Structure formats: structure tokens, C-alpha cells
Amino acid sequence: MNPSAGTGAKCEVLFTVNGETKKVLAYPMERLLDVLRNELELTGTKEGCGEGECGSCSVLLDGMLVNSCLVPVGQAKGASIVTIEGLSSHASMHPVREAFLECGGAQCGICTPGMILAAVHLLEKKPEPTLADIREGLAGNLCRCTGYMQIFDAVAWAARRRVAQ
Amino acid sequence: MRSASLQERHIVGASVPRKEGWDKVTGASRYVDDVVLPGMLYGATVRSNVARGKIRKISFDSTVRWNDFVIVTAKDIPGKNCISLILDDQPCLASETVNHPEEPILLLAHTDRHKVQNAVDAVSIEYDPLPPVHTLEESERQSTIIWGADNTFKTFLVEKGDVDAVWKEAPLIVEGEYFTGAQEQLYIENNGVIAAFDPENGITVWGSLQCPYYVHKALMVLCGLPEEKVRVVQMETGGAFGGKEEYPSMIAGHAALLAIKSGRPVKIVYDRMEDMVATTKRHPSRTLHRTAVDKNGKILGGEIEFTIDGGAYATLSSVVLSRGTIHAGGPYYWPSVRIRTKALATNTPPHGAFRGFGAPQSLFAMERHMDRIAQAVGISPVEVRRRNFLKPGQTTTTQQVIREEIDLNHLLDRALELSDYARKKTRFAEENKAGMRKKGIGIAAFLHGAGFTGSGERYLNSLVGVEAGADGSVRVLVSSAEFGQGTNTVLCQIAAEALGLPYESVAIAQPDTTVVPNSGPTVASRTAMIVGKLVQAAAQGIKQTLTTAGLLGDACTPEDFRAACRKYIAARGELKAYARYEAPGDVHWDDEKYQGEAYAAFAWAVYVAEVTVDLTTYAVTVDDFVALQEVGKVLHPVLAKGQITGGVAQAIGFALYEKVVWQNGRMINNQMTNYIMPTSVDLPLIRVFFEELGNVHGAHGAKGIGELPMDGPAPAIVNAVEDAIGVRFHSIPLLPEDLFEGLRLESLEREATSSTRGTA
Numbered sequence: 001m002n003p004s005a006g007t008g009a010k011c012e013v014l015f016t017v018n019g020e021t022k023k024v025l026a027y028p029m030e031r032l033l034d035v036l037r038n039e040l041e042l043t044g045t046k047e048g049c050g051e052g053e054c055g056s057c058s059v060l061l062d063g064m065l066v067n068s069c070l071v072p073v074g075q076a077k078g079a080s081i082v083t084i085e086g087l088s089s090h091a092s093m094h095p096v097r098e099a100f101l102e103c104g105g106a107q108c109g110i111c112t113p114g115m116i117l118a119a120v121h122l123l124e125k126k127p128e129p130t131l132a133d134i135r136e137g138l139a140g141n142l143c144r145c146t147g148y149m150q151i152f153d154a155v156a157w158a159a160r161r162r163v164a165q
Numbered sequence: 166m167r168s169a170s171l172q173e174r175h176i177v178g179a180s181v182p183r184k185e186g187w188d189k190v191t192g193a194s195r196y197v198d199d200v201v202l203p204g205m206l207y208g209a210t211v212r213s214n215v216a217r218g219k220i221r222k223i224s225f226d227s228t229v230r231w232n233d234f235v236i237v238t239a240k241d242i243p244g245k246n247c248i249s250l251i252l253d254d255q256p257c258l259a260s261e262t263v264n265h266p267e268e269p270i271l272l273l274a275h276t277d278r279h280k281v282q283n284a285v286d287a288v289s290i291e292y293d294p295l296p297p298v299h300t301l302e303e304s305e306r307q308s309t310i311i312w313g314a315d316n317t318f319k320t321f322l323v324e325k326g327d328v329d330a331v332w333k334e335a336p337l338i339v340e341g342e343y344f345t346g347a348q349e350q351l352y353i354e355n356n357g358v359i360a361a362f363d364p365e366n367g368i369t370v371w372g373s374l375q376c377p378y379y380v381h382k383a384l385m386v387l388c389g390l391p392e393e394k395v396r397v398v399q400m401e402t403g404g405a406f407g408g409k410e411e412y413p414s415m416i417a418g419h420a421a422l423l424a425i426k427s428g429r430p431v432k433i434v435y436d437r438m439e440d441m442v443a444t445t446k447r448h449p450s451r452t453l454h455r456t457a458v459d460k461n462g463k464i465l466g467g468e469i470e471f472t473i474d475g476g477a478y479a480t481l482s483s484v485v486l487s488r489g490t491i492h493a494g495g496p497y498y499w500p501s502v503r504i505r506t507k508a509l510a511t512n513t514p515p516h517g518a519f520r521g522f523g524a525p526q527s528l529f530a531m532e533r534h535m536d537r538i539a540q541a542v543g544i545s546p547v548e549v550r551r552r553n554f555l556k557p558g559q560t561t562t563t564q565q566v567i568r569e570e571i572d573l574n575h576l577l578d579r580a581l582e583l584s585d586y587a588r589k590k591t592r593f594a595e596e597n598k599a600g601m602r603k604k605g606i607g608i609a610a611f612l613h614g615a616g617f618t619g620s621g622e623r624y625l626n627s628l629v630g631v632e633a634g635a636d637g638s639v640r641v642l643v644s645s646a647e648f649g650q651g652t653n654t655v656l657c658q659i660a661a662e663a664l665g666l667p668y669e670s671v672a673i674a675q676p677d678t679t680v681v682p683n684s685g686p687t688v689a690s691r692t693a694m695i696v697g698k699l700v701q702a703a704a705q706g707i708k709q710t711l712t713t714a715g716l717l718g719d720a721c722t723p724e725d726f727r728a729a730c731r732k733y734i735a736a737r738g739e740l741k742a743y744a745r746y747e748a749p750g751d752v753h754w755d756d757e758k759y760q761g762e763a764y765a766a767f768a769w770a771v772y773v774a775e776v777t778v779d780l781t782t783y784a785v786t787v788d789d790f791v792a793l794q795e796v797g798k799v800l801h802p803v804l805a806k807g808q809i810t811g812g813v814a815q816a817i818g819f820a821l822y823e824k825v826v827w828q829n830g831r832m833i834n835n836q837m838t839n840y841i842m843p844t845s846v847d848l849p850l851i852r853v854f855f856e857e858l859g860n861v862h863g864a865h866g867a868k869g870i871g872e873l874p875m876d877g878p879a880p881a882i883v884n885a886v887e888d889a890i891g892v893r894f895h896s897i898p899l900l901p902e903d904l905f906e907g908l909r910l911e912s913l914e915r916e917a918t919s920s921t922r923g924t925a
């Protein structure tokens with residue numbers, strides 16, 4: 001938690017979250033992570049380290065994969081944000097969730113939302129990734145349970161499924 | 166849609182979908198920090214900033230409006246000021262003296278989580294310093310006594326045969342000293358709890374934890390409340406690895422004290438820095454080996470001294486030491502041996518449970534030492550293991566007879582074949598003659614005991630329940646927690662199989678001490694084997710009840726079962742069956758002599774690591790990893806494989822990346838930025854293979870699996886490093902700077918030797 005985040009004057013932030021327009025009143029330096037979790041109750045986005053190392057708080061911001069713990073909410077004004085909860089609306093496009101379930105890509109589940117968003121981001125850039133691409137694409141997301149092997153399997157499985165569709 | 170495999174006849178052995186998996190992949194799972202209760206306060210902890218001292222004065226910065234805060238000190242504790250576990254030596258809040266940096270002294274709570282964090286820095290504490298102890302050597306010197314009479318939490322002595330008789334005649338005596346460092350569990354979800362209190366119902370705690378009944382007991386003692394006024398509920402838990410075995414009792418105690426004093430729900434969730442600096446880690450260790458061997462490399466006898474750093478309080482050190490002691494001799498036959506072990510006190514935060522629980526430490530030493538013996542004798546690392554492997558009918562160091570038909574030579578042969586060991590060994594020796602990147606290959610053979618040690622399971626006396634509803638739905642009632650390893654899934658598979666029901670018809674209750682019986686802690690690789698067997702028995706009990714009531718025949722379909730449940734419940738109201746642990750008759754253990762059947766079953770493994778040592782950057786990378794193990798029946802292939810790959814990855818971190826840097830007993834690199842765990846680009850392909858031998862004591866012949874993969878990778882990797890560059894390393898973690906320093910010392914030594922020769 002950033003102790004200085006709760007200071008200054010609150011301001012109005014308007015952005016799109018999972019396809020819906022949202023207006024929140026927040027301190028401009030408040031972390032996007034906290035606004036998503038506390039104001040919008042989108043608790044699928046997790047905090048792991050609070051310093052941009054673990055990627056558990058990954059969300060898509062205007063199509064970019066970002067650590068929401070490093071993004072002051074003021075910077076997200078006008079942006080379009082996708083969190084793990086937002087993937088359900090286009091589930092058919094992203095068989096990544098099924099893939100994680102099928103291949104054992106989720107164990108304790110705490111890194112999973114961020115990991116899935118990283119995988120979605122990768123597959124949008126590279127629909128047919130090599131193993132090296134997958135490793136690189138997930139390098140900003142730490143998983144302590146799986147040793148990553150089954151996450152790689154899941155991303156490859158999802159890529160095959162997606163291409164087949 | 167995801168249930169094709171469910172149509173198969175056998176549910177056990179099939180990779181069914183993880184029970185709570187869909188919630189995890191959609192972000193719907195509720196972890197403790199995802200919950201907000203009405204009127205909830207946020208708690209924070211004021212901690213010591215000295216390693217040892219007497220608290221002289223606590224002062225509060227006058228610029229803070231302290232009236233808005235709830236403040237708790239040791240004086241507010243209604244019961245006993247301790248975290249009740251084995252010995253009650255650890256206070257919940259330090260009152261007069263502090264014994265390690267980051268020891269909790271005072272608690273604050275406020276409605277605003279930002280304000281409470283800032284207020285922690287506005288409390289200042291003055292100390293009269295006392296001399297601290299920071300190393301094993303200082304602790305055993307006993308010139309400063311910081312714990313008990315002699316700084317010693319626990320000692321063990323294991324003796325087999327007459328080891329004193331072997332030294333005189335021994336053709337070779339091989340000595341070695343080995344060290345392992347502290348390791349942070351680094352679950353991605355930090356420790357956290359919510360506590361709520363009302364005088365009528367008592368205290369309720371929801372938390373990220375492994376052992377609901379450990380927390381339950383600790384809260385009864387701390388809050389002075391009877392059993393029925395303490396309720397502990399496990400929330401979805403984002404990784405644990407032992408790090409949420411004992412520590413949750415501490416943070417739950419803190420939240421409970423704030424909730425009792427304020428009368429409002431209180432959440433405490435640590436941030437990463439606090440979690441890393443203040444909570445438990447793997448015990449650092451030192452192991453001395455002195456081994457008598459014959460000319461063929463066969464072990465005649467030996468002495469092993471294994472010492473671990475327990476930190477400032479006893480916590481679980483005696484149990485970690487026990488497991489380290491029993492595993493110290495590896496999977497080898499020792500005609501005679503003396504193993505002396507001790508857990509010592511230092512002024513650091515207490516070290517605690519972490520996957521492997523002492524075994525990765527003592528097995529690192531054993532498996533490095535085997536390579537040392539091979540060199541001394543002049544045989545290969547493969548051959549030295551082959552000549553000393555335990556065989557069925559022989560006894561372990563604790564004189565447990567190996568009754569399983571385990572063939573370690575077969576495991577070794579298969580691992581060598583899978584890793585292409587022989588060809589690579591020759592090829593690397595040739596290729597390493599040139600260039601700055603040297604390749605090496607190393608092996609480790611090891612074992613891991615499943616379940617509590619010796620008479621431990623008998624004391625735990627675990628109880629498991631299964632209940633059926635009128636619609637034929639079944640619910641497993643256990644306090645065994647899911648934290649990624651697959652508890653929910655595997656126990657439901659076992660119950661479904663026993664009842665002949667589809668996997669979807671079986672659910673598992675959220676661990677809640679008002680709902681589930683005490684099936685023991687979720688530790689020690691005991692859940693699939695011990696608790697699984699009890700789930701099977703309780704499920705069979707349901708069937709038996711229905712059969713006895715004349716509602717069910719021997720052969721029944723799920724429809725028959727549903728109809729029988731409906732009739733039974735209509736008549737009697739409830740259908741539940743329980744099963745309690747019964748010790749197998751042939752398991753005998755002597756706690757005094759530390760002799761006998763230490764574990765009902767061992768899992769066995771041979772791992773092979775291939776590495777590159779870059780002599781320009783001094784980095785070691787693991788290029789290939791073969792993990793071959795015999796774990797009894799594999800209940801769920803995907804989950805089992807995930808346990809092995811995850812354990813191997815953590816162990817690669819233990820060997821090559823993860824270094825806790827200490828300064829005056831405090832971890833100073835308590836951030837993910839400078840404590841480095843393996844990322845997706847750091848790991849080799851981890852190739853997992855199972856042999857299935859079966860085991861009479863576990864459900865469907867399963868043994869424990871969770872901890873095993875933590876034991877072997879580190880020695881296999883360091884053996885491979887030596888194979889690559891011919892330099893011996895005795896200590897992990899082996900980071901580039903350690904490799905650099907080792908090579909520097911080696912070259913100094915070589916120069917010194919050659920100049921001595923020159924002058925002679």
C-alpha cells in the first residue's frame with residue numbers, strides 16, 4: 001500500500017471498465033489496483049507485491065498489459081480497462097480460462113487472473129506463439145505453485161483452440 | 166462441457182477438473198483481502214527494530230489523533246500471552262523484552278487503511294539493548310544465553326550399530342561440511358486474516374491458512390475462550406508451502422485482540438515487505454559428514470551432525486529438526502551410523518515450516534557428500550549410489566525395515582536413460598575443453614517420508630466426515646485445506662470413487678471449525694495418503710449405513726444411491742459417517758531412542774540436472790531437468806505433475822536464486838525486486854515421470870507427494886556445477902557472486918599449492 005496515495009484532493013475519474021463506463025471519485029495518486037478492488041469491487045485483480053514485480057495485478061489498459069499497482073488512477077482517465085471479470089463477455093474469443101483449467105495452469109489461483117490476462121495479451125499479439133514467445137510473454141507474471149510448465153501447456157492449448165476456431 | 170473424462174469408470178487416477186478451478190480462472194474466488202465486513206477496521210503492527218533488548222519507553226507522536234485509533238498492547242490480552250503450538254514460549258505481543266527484529270509489540274486499528282499504516286511510523290519505542298546472537302557458532306558457544314539454559318530448542322541422537330569400531334579399519338574416511346541458507350516461501354498472497362468478536366458467539370477468524378485447528382487452539386489460549394467460542398474459517402488461500410502453517414496463529418491473534426477491544430471486525434493483511442521481513446522462512450542449516458568407506462565405495466559407517474537455526478522462539482523447530490534428522494542418511498544403507506542433531510536459538514524471526522521441512526537441508530548435504538565419496542574412491546557418482554542404495558529387507562538409519570519392493574537401481578537406470586546421462590557426460594567433458602560456457606550433469610537420489618513422523622499420526626488422531634443429502638449429493642468434511650495442491654479435488658475423487666458416484670456429485674465443505682471435524686493439519690505430505698484413506702473409509706461408512714438399513718444393495722447405480730439417501734433422510738433426518746485414524750499394527754516407533762518405523766511410507770526419487778556455467782557472467786542456468794519418482798498410485802496425473810514441477814521450480818530457486826540477506830538478524834532484501842524467485846524464462850523444461858509401486862497405507866495406494874520435489878534439485882544442480890567446472894561448492898544458494906568468490910578462492914588455493922610445491 002502506498003501511504004501517500006490517500007492524500008490531496010479527490011477528483012473525478014471517468015473511464016471504461018470491462019466495457020462499461022465508470023465514474024469514480026478518487027485521489028489522483030491512488031493506485032488503479034485499489035480503485036478497481038475497493039471502489040468497483042472487482043476483486044479478481046490481486047495484489048502480490050505492490051511494486052510491479054509479480055504481475056498479479058495485471059490488467060489490460062487500452063490494450064496494454066500493465067501492473068495496476070503502478071498506475072495512478074489519474075493516469076487511467078479516459079482509458080479502456082479490461083480485468084479478469086471482463087473476459088467472460090468474450091469468453092469464446094479467449095479459451096485461455098478453459099485452457100488453464102484443463103492443463104493445470106491454476107493451482108492456488110492468486111496469480112491466475114494476472115497470468116490469464118498476460119496470456120490473452122500475448123495471444124492477441126501472437127496467435128501462434130512458440131514456447132520461447134510464451135515464456136517471454138509471461139515473464140512479468142510470477143507463479144510460485146506451478147513451476148510454469150502447465151501454464152505453458154495451457155497457453156499453447158488455448159492458442160491451438162483459438163486458431164481452430 | 167469440461168467433463169469428458171468424468172464418463173470414465175474410474176475417477177481416481179483421472180485428471181478431473183479442479184473443484185474450485187472455475188472460480189480461480191474467472192477471478193470469482195474469495196481470498197481474505199477480497200472481503201469487506203460492515204464497520205470493519207484495518208489493523209497494523211508496530212514491531213521491534215532491534216534484535217534483542219528491553220523495552221524502555223513507548224511514545225506516541227502528538228501530531229496523530231490517537232483517539233481515533235484502537236491500540237492494543239500485551240496488557241489487553243484476555244488469556245495467556247503466547248502463540249500456543251508446541252512450547253508456549255513465543256509471546257503474541259512482546260511486553261518487556263524483544264528477542265528478534267520485527268517482533269510484534271503493539272497493534273493499531275483504524276477505519277482508514279492508509280492512516281493506520283502511517284500511524285505505525287508515529288509510534289517510537291526505546292530499548293535498553295541486550296547482546297544478540299546471530300550465528301549458529303555464537304549460539305552453540307553459549308557465551309550469551311538467549312533461550313532456555315543453553316540456546317538449544319531440541320536435540321536428537323540416532324544410533325545404529327557400532328560406528329566407533331569402523332574408523333580404525335576403514336580404508337577411507339571422507340569428510341565434508343555443507344550449508345543451506347534461509348528461504349522465503351514467497352506465496353503470492355501475503356498473510357492475512359479478518360477477525361470479528363461478540364460476547365455471545367465469541368471470536369471468529371477468516372484467514373489465509375493451512376491448519377484451521379492450530380489457529381483454533383492458539384486463539385482459545387490467547388483469548389481465554391472455550392472451544393465453542395472460537396471459530397476459524399479458511400478462505401481461499403493463495404499459496405502456503407508451510408509458510409501458513411504456524412504463522413497464521415500469530416496474525417489471527419493480533420486481529421482477534423483488536424476485534425475484542427474495538428468490538429468491530431478487524432482486517433490485517435500484510436504487504437509484501439512486512440510479510441517477508443516478519444514471517445517465517447526455511448531454517449538455515451549446517452551439516453557435517455564423516456564417513457568410513459571401503460575401497461569399492463561402500464559405506465561402512467558414519468557420523469552426521471546436523472544443526473539448524475531456529476530463530477528466537479521454538480515454534481516448529483523441533484519437528485523440522487526431526488524430519489531433517491531422519492532424512493539425513495538419504496536412501497542408503499548404513500551398517501552403522503551416529504546422527505547428532507540440534508536446533509539452536511538466534512535473534513532472528515523464528516524460522517518455520519517450508520515444504521520439505523528439514524529434509525531438503527540434510528539431503529542437500531547427503532547428496533553432495535555422495536559425490537565427494539565417489540571422488541575420494543575414484544568411482545562415478547552413479548556407481549557410488551548404486552553400491553549403497555537401500556534394498557528391501559534392509560534397515561534405514563532409524564532401523565526401519567524396508568518392506569516395499571522398491572528397486573532404486575531401476576529408478577536410477579531409468580533416470581539416466583531419460584536424461585541421456587552417459588552420452589551427455591562424455592559429450593560435455595569433450596566440449597568443456599574450450600570456451601567460457603561449461604556444461605555439467607548431476608544426479609541426486611532421495612526419499613521423503615509421508616505423514617507425521619513416528620507416533621505423530623497416532624497423537625493427531627484425525628477425524629474425517631462424509632455427509633449425504635436427500636438429493637444424493639455428498640459433502641466431504643475435513644479441516645484439510647486447499648491452497649493450490651489439489652486437496653479439494655483429490656478428496657472428492659476418492660469419495661466419489663468409494664460411493665460409485667460421478668465426481669460432480671461430491672463437494673467439499675469450506676474448512677470451518679464449526680462445520681468440519683479435525684482431520685489434522687494440512688502439512689507433511691499427509692493429505693492424500695492419510696486423510697484420503699479416512700475419506701475413503703467414511704464414504705464407505707455412508708454406503709454401509711444405507712446397506713444395513715436395507716435401502717441399498719451391493720451393486721448400485723447413482724440413482725439407487727440417491728433414492729436410498731432420500732428414504733434414509735426422510736426417516737432419520739441426517740446421513741453422516743465418520744472415520745478416525747487407526748495406526749497400522751505393524752508401525753512401531755520409539756520416541757526415546759528415535760528408532761523404528763519413522764514413516765508409514767516413503768516416496769523415492771532420482772533427479773538429474775543439466776546445467777551451463779557461464780564463466781563470463783558467473784551465472785548458472787539449468788538446461789534440462791528430469792524428475793523421476795515413485796509416489797505410489799498417482800491419484801490425479803495433472804495435479805501430481807503440477808506438484809512436482811512446482812516443487813522443482815522452488816528448489817531451483819533454493820539452489821541458484823533465492824538469497825535472504827541478513828543484517829543484525831533482519832532480512833534486508835525483503836522485496837521481490839531483490840529477493841529473486843524463478844520466472845518463466847529462468848527454468849528449464851522440467852520433465853516429470855512417475856513409477857507407481859503402490860502402498861498399503863494410503864488411499865488407493867497413494868503416498869505423499871507435495872514435499873518430495875523440494876529435496877533433490879539443489880544437490881543435483883550443485884553436483885552438475887562441479888561436473889561442469891571441477892570446483893566444489895558446499896553451500897547454497899549459489900548466486901553468481903558466490904560462484905565468483907568460490908572460483909577466486911579456488912584459484913588462490915591452487916596458486917598457494919603450486920608455489921609450495923615450487924619451493925619444496
